[in-house]
Amino acid sequence: xxxxxxxxxxxxxxxxxxxxxxxxxxxxxxxxxxxxxxxxxxxxxxxxxxxxxxxxxxxxxxxxxxxxxxxxxxxxxxxxxxxxxxxxxxxxxxxxxxxxxxxxxxxxxxxxxxxxxxxxxxxxxxxxxxxxxxxxxxxxxxxxxxxxxxxxxxxxxxxxxxxxxxxxxxxxxxxxxxxxxxxxxxxxxxxxxxxxxxxxxxxxxxxxxxxxxxxxxxxxxxxxxxxxxxxxxxxxxxxxxxxxxxxxxxxxxxxxxxxxxxxxxxxxxxxxxxxxxxxxxxxxxxxxxxxxxxxxxxxxxxxxxxxxxxxxxxxxxxxxxxxxxxxxxxxxxxxxxxxxxxxxxxxxxxxxxxxxxxxxxxxxxxxxxxxxxxxxxxxxxxxxxxxxxxxxxxxxxxxxxxxxxxxxxxxxxxxxxxxxxxxxxxxxxxxxxxxxxxxxxxxxxxxxxxxxxxxxxxxxxxxxxxxxxxxxxxxxxxxxxxxxxxxxxxxxxxxxxxxxxxxxxxxxxxxxxxxxxxxxxxxxxxxxxxxxxxxxxxxxxxxxxxxxxxxxxxxxxxxxxxxxxxxxxxxxxxxxxxxxxxxxxxxxxxxxxxxxxxxxxxxxxxxxxxxxxxxxxxxxxxxxxxxxxxxxxxxxxxxxxxxx
Amino acid sequence: xxxxxxxxxxxxxxxxxxxxxxxxxxxxxxxxxxxxxxxxxxxxxxxxxxxxxxxxxxxxxxxxxxxxxxxxxxxxxxxxxxxxxxxxxxxxxxxxxxxxxxxxxxxxxxxxxxxxxxxxxxxxxxxxxxxxxxxxxxxxxxxxxxxxxxxxxxxxxxxxxxxxxxxxxxxxxxxxxxxxxxxxxxxxxxxxxxxxxxxxxxxxxxxxxxxxxxxxxxxxxxxxxxxxxxxxxxxxxxxxxxxxxxxxxxxxxxxxxxxxx
Numbered sequence: 080x081x082x083x084x085x086x087x088x089x090x091x092x093x094x095x096x097x098x099x100x101x102x103x104x105x106x107x108x109x110x111x112x113x114x115x116x117x118x119x120x121x122x123x124x125x126x127x128x129x130x131x132x133x134x135x136x137x138x139x140x141x142x143x144x145x146x147x148x149x150x151x152x153x154x155x156x157x158x159x160x161x162x163x164x165x166x167x168x169x170x171x172x173x174x175x176x177x178x179x180x181x182x183x184x185x186x187x188x189x190x191x192x193x194x195x196x197x198x199x200x201x202x203x204x205x206x207x208x209x210x211x212x213x214x215x216x217x218x219x220x221x222x223x224x225x226x227x228x229x230x231x232x233x234x235x236x237x238x239x240x241x242x243x244x245x246x247x248x249x250x251x252x253x254x255x256x257x258x259x260x261x262x263x264x265x266x267x268x269x270x271x272x273x274x275x276x277x278x279x280x281x282x283x284x285x286x287x288x289x290x291x292x293x294x295x296x297x298x299x300x301x302x303x304x305x306x307x308x309x310x311x312x313x314x315x316x317x318x319x320x321x322x323x324x325x326x327x328x329x330x331x332x333x334x335x336x337x338x339x340x341x342x343x344x345x346x347x348x349x350x351x352x353x354x355x356x357x358x359x360x361x362x363x364x365x366x367x368x369x370x371x372x373x374x375x376x377x378x379x380x381x382x383x384x385x386x387x388x389x390x391x392x393x394x395x396x397x398x399x400x401x402x403x404x405x406x407x408x409x410x411x412x413x414x415x416x417x418x419x420x421x422x423x424x425x426x427x428x429x430x431x432x433x434x435x436x437x438x439x440x441x442x443x444x445x446x447x448x449x450x451x452x453x454x455x456x457x458x459x460x461x462x463x464x465x466x467x468x469x470x471x472x473x474x475x476x477x478x479x480x481x482x483x484x485x486x487x488x489x490x491x492x493x494x495x496x497x498x499x500x501x502x503x504x505x506x507x508x509x510x511x512x513x514x515x516x517x518x519x520x521x522x523x524x525x526x527x528x529x530x531x532x533x534x535x536x537x538x539x540x541x542x543x544x545x546x547x548x549x550x551x552x553x554x555x556x557x558x559x560x561x562x563x564x565x566x567x568x569x570x571x572x573x574x575x576x577x578x579x580x581x582x583x584x585x586x587x588x589x590x591x592x593x594x595x596x597x598x599x600x601x602x603x604x605x606x607x608x609x610x611x612x613x614x615x616x617x618x619x620x621x622x623x624x625x626x627x628x629x630x631x632x633x634x635x636x637x638x639x640x641x642x643x644x645x646x647x648x649x650x651x652x653x654x655x656x657x658x659x660x661x662x663x664x665x666x667x668x669x670x671x672x673x674x675x676x677x678x679x680x681x682x683x684x685x686x687x688x689x690x691x692x693x694x695x696x697x698x699x700x701x702x703x704x705x706x707x708x709x710x711x712x713x714x715x716x717x718x719x720x721x722x723x
Numbered sequence: 724x725x726x727x728x729x730x731x732x733x734x735x736x737x738x739x740x741x742x743x744x745x746x747x748x749x750x751x752x753x754x755x756x757x758x759x760x761x762x763x764x765x766x767x768x769x770x771x772x773x774x775x776x777x778x779x780x781x782x783x784x785x786x787x788x789x790x791x792x793x794x795x796x797x798x799x800x801x802x803x804x805x806x807x808x809x810x811x812x813x814x815x816x817x818x819x820x821x822x823x824x825x826x827x828x829x830x831x832x833x834x835x836x837x838x839x840x841x842x843x844x845x846x847x848x849x850x851x852x853x854x855x856x857x858x859x860x861x862x863x864x865x866x867x868x869x870x871x872x873x874x875x876x877x878x879x880x881x882x883x884x885x886x887x888x889x890x891x892x893x894x895x896x897x898x899x900x901x902x903x904x905x906x907x908x909x910x911x912x913x914x915x916x917x918x919x920x921x922x923x924x925x926x927x928x929x930x931x932x933x934x935x936x937x938x939x940x941x942x943x944x945x946x947x948x949x950x951x952x953x954x955x956x957x958x959x960x961x962x963x964x965x966x967x968x969x970x971x972x973x974x975x976x977x978x979x980x981x982x983x984x
Contacts, residue, residue, distance in 0.1 A: 106937065130730055130867040145788065146854050148894060149796045165874060201868070208870035210863045210923045212887035219877030237887060243795055244890060252860035256857040266851065317789040352763045357771055466794065469811075469818045470765075535867045583778050585771070629783050636846040637786055638778060656968045 082335075082693055083710045086190040091714050098497070099540050102701045103547035109180040110135030112551035114298040115542065116283055118270045118325050121150030122198055122242075122249055122527060123510025124304030126534025129252035132261035134539055136546075137377070139296055140253070140262050141285060142321060143269040144588040148250045151306055151318040152530060154243025156363035156463065157226060158234035159527040160200040161230035166223050170231040171198045177715060179525060182228040182415050182668035183490070183518020184683060185717050186338070186691075188710060190497060191515045198536040199528050202233055205535055209248040209415070226523040227364050228722075233525045237484065239363055239462045245527055249534070268294070270325045270638065271571075272564040273301065273332045274556075280329075280506035282556060284564045286572075288640065288675040291633040293568050298686075299546055300505045302538060303329060304530075307489035307511040309342065311655065312600070313592025316348060316361040322644035323651050326493050326512055333708060335693035336503040337494035337514035339651065341661035343521055343668045344601050345487030346419035349470055350439040359485040360470055362442070363463055364523040367412045369447035369456065370480065372591040374440050376400045377431035385437055391472075392481060402426055410722040417520045417668045417681070418722060420484035424601050425481075425679065434481045443479035484601060488526060490517040490668065491658075494693040494708075498541035499532075499533060502693070505545060509533035514691065519667025572632050575642050580625030584642040587622045591615065591645070591652055599656050608660045612653060613680045616700075620648040654694055654703060660703065663701070664688045685717050731762040734826040736955070738773065740785055741833045745969030746841050748851075752831070762822035767792060767799065767808065769821055769885035770832075787846040792817040794958065800900070801846055803835040807897035807956040815895065815958040835896050837905035839943045850896050850902055852942040853910060860931040861914045863923050882920055889916040891959045898953035904945030908975035909953040911939050912969035913961045919972055 087098040099503035105113065113136050117128045120142040128140040144150060162175040175196035180187060203221070207213065213235050214222040223232040237244040256262040259555070265285065272284035274295070282297040309315040331335045347362045375381040376398050383389045402422055404411045412419075413568035423440045426432060433439050448456050453476060457464070464475045471481070493501050493508035495515050500507050510530040517525065622645070630636045665674045665681035674682045691708040730839030735758045744748030757773050764772075767789050774784035790798040799816040809819045814939035824830065832846065840848040878886075890913070898909035915932050924931070948965060954963040 126867075133866040144790070145798070145850060146894065148854075149790060149798050151791060151796070154791045154793055154795050162871070187852065203873045204870045205865075205867060207873040207876055208863065208865045208885075208923060210918055210921050212883055212890050212917065212921070213873075214887075215878055215880050215883040219879050219883075220874050236892075240795060240891065243893070244887075247890065252865075252867070253859065254858045255862045255864060257854075264854075280739075318796060319792060320790050353761055355761065355764050355768045355772060357768050360793050367742050465813075466818070469814060469820065472820070472822060539867065574953070580777075583775055585775060627778060629781060630776060634804075635786050635847065638774075638784055 082706050083305065083496060084188065084708055085358065085498060091189060091193050094190050094198055102540055102544035105543045105547045107135060109551045111137060112137065113546050114554065116296055116298040116301045117304060119150065119192055119304035119306060120147035120150035120253065120307060121304065121510065122530030122720045123534045125249035125253040126531050127302055127304060127509060127538045128262050129249060129256050130535050130539045132256035132698045135531055137226045138262040139265065139298060141265045141268045141270060143267060143288060145266055147253055147264065148247060150246060152246045153243045154318065155527050156239045156361065158224065158236035158241045158524040159245060159366040160233050160524045161235060161528065162196050162202045162233060163203060165201055165221060166232045168231045168374055170233050174231065175199060175233065178229050179522060180715050182522040182722060183520055184681065184720055185518065185712065187516055187518030189712060189714055194534050195516050195529060198532045201536055202528060204529045206245060206248050208520050209251060209558045211244050211248040224365060224713055225368060225413065227413045228522040229368060230679060239460065242527060245531065271327045271328065271568045274564045275332050275503060276558050276560045279504045281554060282456050282561060284568050287685060289635050291617060293565055295565055297556045299549060299554055299556045300507065300542055302507040302509060303493065303512050304509045305512045308651060309486045309489050311652050312486040312595045313588050314351065314356060314359050316345060317359060324644050324647045326508065327647040327651055329493065329506060331696050332503065333492040334503045334506055335695050336654060337693045340662060340669050341490035341491060341519050341653045341667065342486060343488035344420040344484045346416055346423055346484050347442060347482045348485035349467065350434055350436065350481055350483040361487060362467060362482060366442060366460060366463060370442040370444050372403050372412055372440055372442055373399045374426045374431040374433060375403045381433060384433055385435060385524045407722045414722045415520055415522060420601060421670060423484055439481035441479035444475060448476065488521055490514065490519060490521055498544065499538055500545065507538060507542065509538055512519065558617035575626065575639065576628055576631055576632065577628040579623065581626050582625050583627055584638055584645050587618065592616055595652055599659055602670045602672050603659050605660060608656050612656045615649065615653045615656065622646065622649055645682050657691055657703065658694065661692060662688055726957055733759040733761055734821065735830040736760055739829060739831040743842050745844055746863065755876055756984050762820045765817060766819040766821065767817050785846060786844040789817055794818040795893060797895040800835050800848060800895055802835060802900055804831050807900040808958050813958055815961055835900035837899045839905065840896060840899065853894050853896065855942065855970040856911055856935055856938045857914065860934035863918065864927060876922055878922060885921040886917045889913045889965055892961050893959055895958065897956050897958060899944065901956035902954045904948060906937050906947045908947040909957065909961055911935055912965035915969045915972055916965040929980045932969065932972040932976050933980060
C-alpha cells in the first residue's frame with residue numbers, strides 16, 4: 080500500500096481551514112444513522128466521544144476501567160500548552176509549531192504540528208467553559224508557567240494535577256452524552272480484536288472483564304484512543320493497566336505501526352528502590368522551573384556521599400556541578416526531556432550519581448526556598464513534595480530530591496494520515512496511540528494538548544469526510560468476519576489458560592522490561608539491539624510454553640488480563656528493536672551511541688532518515704515490511720538542535 | 724538494589740483477606756502469611772508479592788482494583804484494619820508504604836462495604852453508582868466549539884482556588900466506606916460545590932443539585948448524620964464545608980425551583 084499522508088495543498092497556515100471546507104459533510108439528519116466505536120476514554124477518547132455524540136452520531140465507548148474517569152491521562156501533572164500569548168512574551172501559533180517541530184528533532188509532520196498549534200487556543204476556551212479550574216492570577220485571568228524546551232510561558236495548569244482536571248472536564252462532557260443516550264458506555268470491557276470487513280474497519284471484539292463474556296460490536300468507523308505502550312519496559316511512569324493490545328491487534332489486521340523506537344524517557348522520576356518495584360512515579364517537569372539539577376563535581380565526593388561518610392549539606396557550593404546550567408546556559412534546567420535525561424545518565428555513568436544505588440541526581444529547591452520562601456514554593460509544588468515524601472520518607476523542603484530518568488511516553492504509535500486515519504480505512508487513532516505530532520521527542524505539556532486537539536477539534540471534522548462516503552444504512556455483526564474474530568479471541572484465551580507452565584505473567588513482563596531498558600532504552604547500539612532481538616524471541620517462545628495461570632475465562636481473572644497484554648508486548652518489543660536498528664542516526668529520544676557529535680549530542684542524518692518508518696505486519700515470527708513516508712520541511716530549516 | 728534506607732529490616736506479616744468469588748456468592752476472611760516484605764514497598768506491592776506466591780502455588784490470586792499507583796486515578800479502594808485506605812492520613816492505598824507497619828503485624832484487608840457498591844470479586848467493588856450521579860447533572864452543558872475566550876470569564880483567585888479544592892476529589896469512594904450510613908454526601912457535594920462556585924456553573928445551578936441528589940438517593944446511599952468520618956478519611960482532603968454548601972444549595976433550589984417534574 081502507498082503511504083499517502085493526505086496533507087492538504089497550500090500554505091501551511093491555510094491548510095486546515097481549507098481542508099475543513101473541502102471535507103465532505105454528513106447531513107445533520109443523517110448523523111444519527113451512523114455508529115462510531117471509540118476505544119479508550121482518556122483525554123483523546125472521551126473528548127472525541129462527547130464531541131461526536133454532540134454532533135449527532137451514535138457512539139459506543141469502551142474502557143477497561145471501572146469508570147471512564149480513571150484513564151491514565153488523569154495522572155498528568157504539569158500542564159497543557161496553548162499559543163494564547165496571554166503573557167505578552169512573544170508566543171504565537173508559529174512559535175508553538177516551531178518549538179514542537181524542533182523539540183521533536185525534526186521527525187514530525189509540519190502540517191499536523193501546525194494544526195495542533197492552531198487548535199491549542201480553542202482547547203483552553205473549551206475547558207474553561209466546562210468548568211475546569213485552571214490556576215488564575217489575582218485579577219481573575221488565567222495563569223501560565225514555562226516548561227522545558229520553550230522560552231515563553233504558555234503552559235496552563237491546575238496546580239500539579241492538570242491531567243485530572245482536564246480529564247474530568249472531558250468526562251463530564253461524556254457523562255452528559257451518556258445521560259442523553261447518545262453514548263453507550265461499556266466499562267470494564269477490553270478490546271481484544273479488530274474486525275475488518277471488505278478492507279474496512281467495521282467493529283471490535285471485547286471481553287467483559289467481570290464475566291469473561293466475549294462480545295462483538297459493529298460500527299461504521301472505529302477510533303482507537305488507547306494511549307501509549309511505555310509499559311513494554313515493565314517499569315514506567317504509566318499506570319499498571321496501560322498496554323498496547325488494542326493498537327497491536329489492529330496492527331496485526333493491517334494498520335501500520337510508525338516509529339515504534341521513539342520512546343520518551345522523562346528526566347525527573349523517583350528512582351527505583353527495589354526488585355519488587357511495580358511502577359515509577361514521575362515528579363512533574365514543572366519542578367525544573369525552580370529546582371536545580373546537580374551532582375558532586377567528583378566521583379570521589381559522590382562515593383563518600385553514597386557511603387554515608389558525608390551528608391549533602393557537607394558538600395560546598397564549589398564542589399557541586401549544576402551540569403545542565405553549565406552545559407546549556409540559555410535553557411539551563413529547562414532543556415527538553417531527552418537532553419536532560421541523557422545528561423543525568425551520563426553523570427551517573429561517570430560515577431557521580433547519588434543515593435544508595437548511585438542511579439540518581441539531585442533536584443534541589445534550596446535556592447528557590449531562600450528566594451521565595453517556603454510558602455510560595457509550597458503553593459506551587461506542595462502536592463508534589465508531599466507525594467515525594469510519602470514514597471521516599473524524605474522531606475524535599477530540607478533535602479534535595481533524588482531523581483532519575485524513567486520511561487514516560489511513547490511518540491511512536493499507529494501510523495495515521497492528516498485525517499488521523501490509519502492504513503485501514505475507517506480505523507482512526509488519536510492521542511498518544513498515534514505517532515503523528517511529537518516526532519522523536521515530545522515537549523512537556525504537549526500530550527494533553529494533542530489528546531484534546533485530536534478529540535475535540537480534529538476527528539469531529541475528519542471522520543465525517545469518511546462517513547459521508549458510505550450510505551447511512553445499518554451495520555451489524557452478522558458478517559463472517561465477526562464470527563472469525565470472536566473465535567480467534569476464544570482460541571487465544573484458551574491457549575493462554577492451557578499452557579500450565581511454571582512462570583507468572585509478571586515474571587515474563589519483568590524479564591522483557593529488563594531487556595528493553597538495557598538495550599533499547601536511553602541509549603542504544605547495534606550490538607545490544609541484535610542481542611535484545613534474540614533474547615526477546617527466546618523469551619516469547621518460553622512465554623508460550625511455560626506460562627502459569629489459574630482460574631478460567633468466565634470470571635474476573637486479572638492475571639489472564641495481564642498475560643494477554645504481555646503476549647502483545649513481547650511482539651511489540653521486537654519491532655521496537657528492529658526500528659531502532661534500522662534508524663542509523665540519533666534523534667530526540669532515540670540515541671544510537673554510534674551516531675553522536677563530539678559533545679555527545681544526538682547526531683541526526685537528515686539525508687537518509689528524515690522519514691517516518693511505518694511497519695507492516697506480515698505474519699507471526701516474520702520480519703515486518705518497512706514503508707517510508709518522507710518528511711517534507713518547507714517552513715522550518717533543519718538545524719542541529721541547540722539549547723546552549 | 725537497596726532502597727534509600729538500607730537499614731530497614733524485612734518484615735513477616737499475617738494477612739486476613741476478604742475472598743469472595745463473585746457478586747452473588749458468599750465471602751469469607753482467609754488468612755495468608757507473607758515473608759520478607761521490605762518497608763520500602765508500597766502496600767499494593769506487598770499484595771503483588773502475595774499474588775505471585777498464590778499463583779505459583781496454583782491458587783487464585785486476590786482481585787483488587789488499582790492502576791496509576793500514584794494516588795490520583797482513584798481506583799484503589801482497600802479497607803485496611805478497619806480504615807478506608809489504611810492508617811496514614813491523606814493517603815490512598817497505593818501511596819501507603821509498608822514502613823507504616825511492623826514485623827509480626829496482622830493486617831485485615833476488606834473491600835468497601837456499602838449496598839451501593841456491590842462486590843465484583845474479593846476486594847474489587849462496583850462503583851458505577853458514582854458515574855450515574857455525575858451523569859445526572861455533574862457537568863456544564865456546553866458543546867464543543869462556540870465558547871468564549873478563556874479570559875472572558877474572569878474568576879477571582881480565591882473562588883477559583885476553592886473550586887479547585889472541591890474538584891480534587893478522585894472518586895475513590897473512601898467517604899462512603901468510612902461512613903457508618905454509607906452516605907455519598909461528600910462525593911456529591913464536592914462536584915456540586917465546584918460548579919456552584921464557578922460563574923460557568925450558574926445557569927444549571929438549581930437543576931444540578933436537585934438531579935444529582937435525587938440520583939444519589941436512588942442509588943441506595945445512606946443519609947448524612949454529620950459525623951464527619953468521610954472528611955477525616957478522605958485521601959485528598961475534601962472538606963466538610965462542601966456538604967454544608969450542598970445542603971444550602973439544595974434547600975434554596977427546592978424552595979424556588981420549578982425545575983423538577
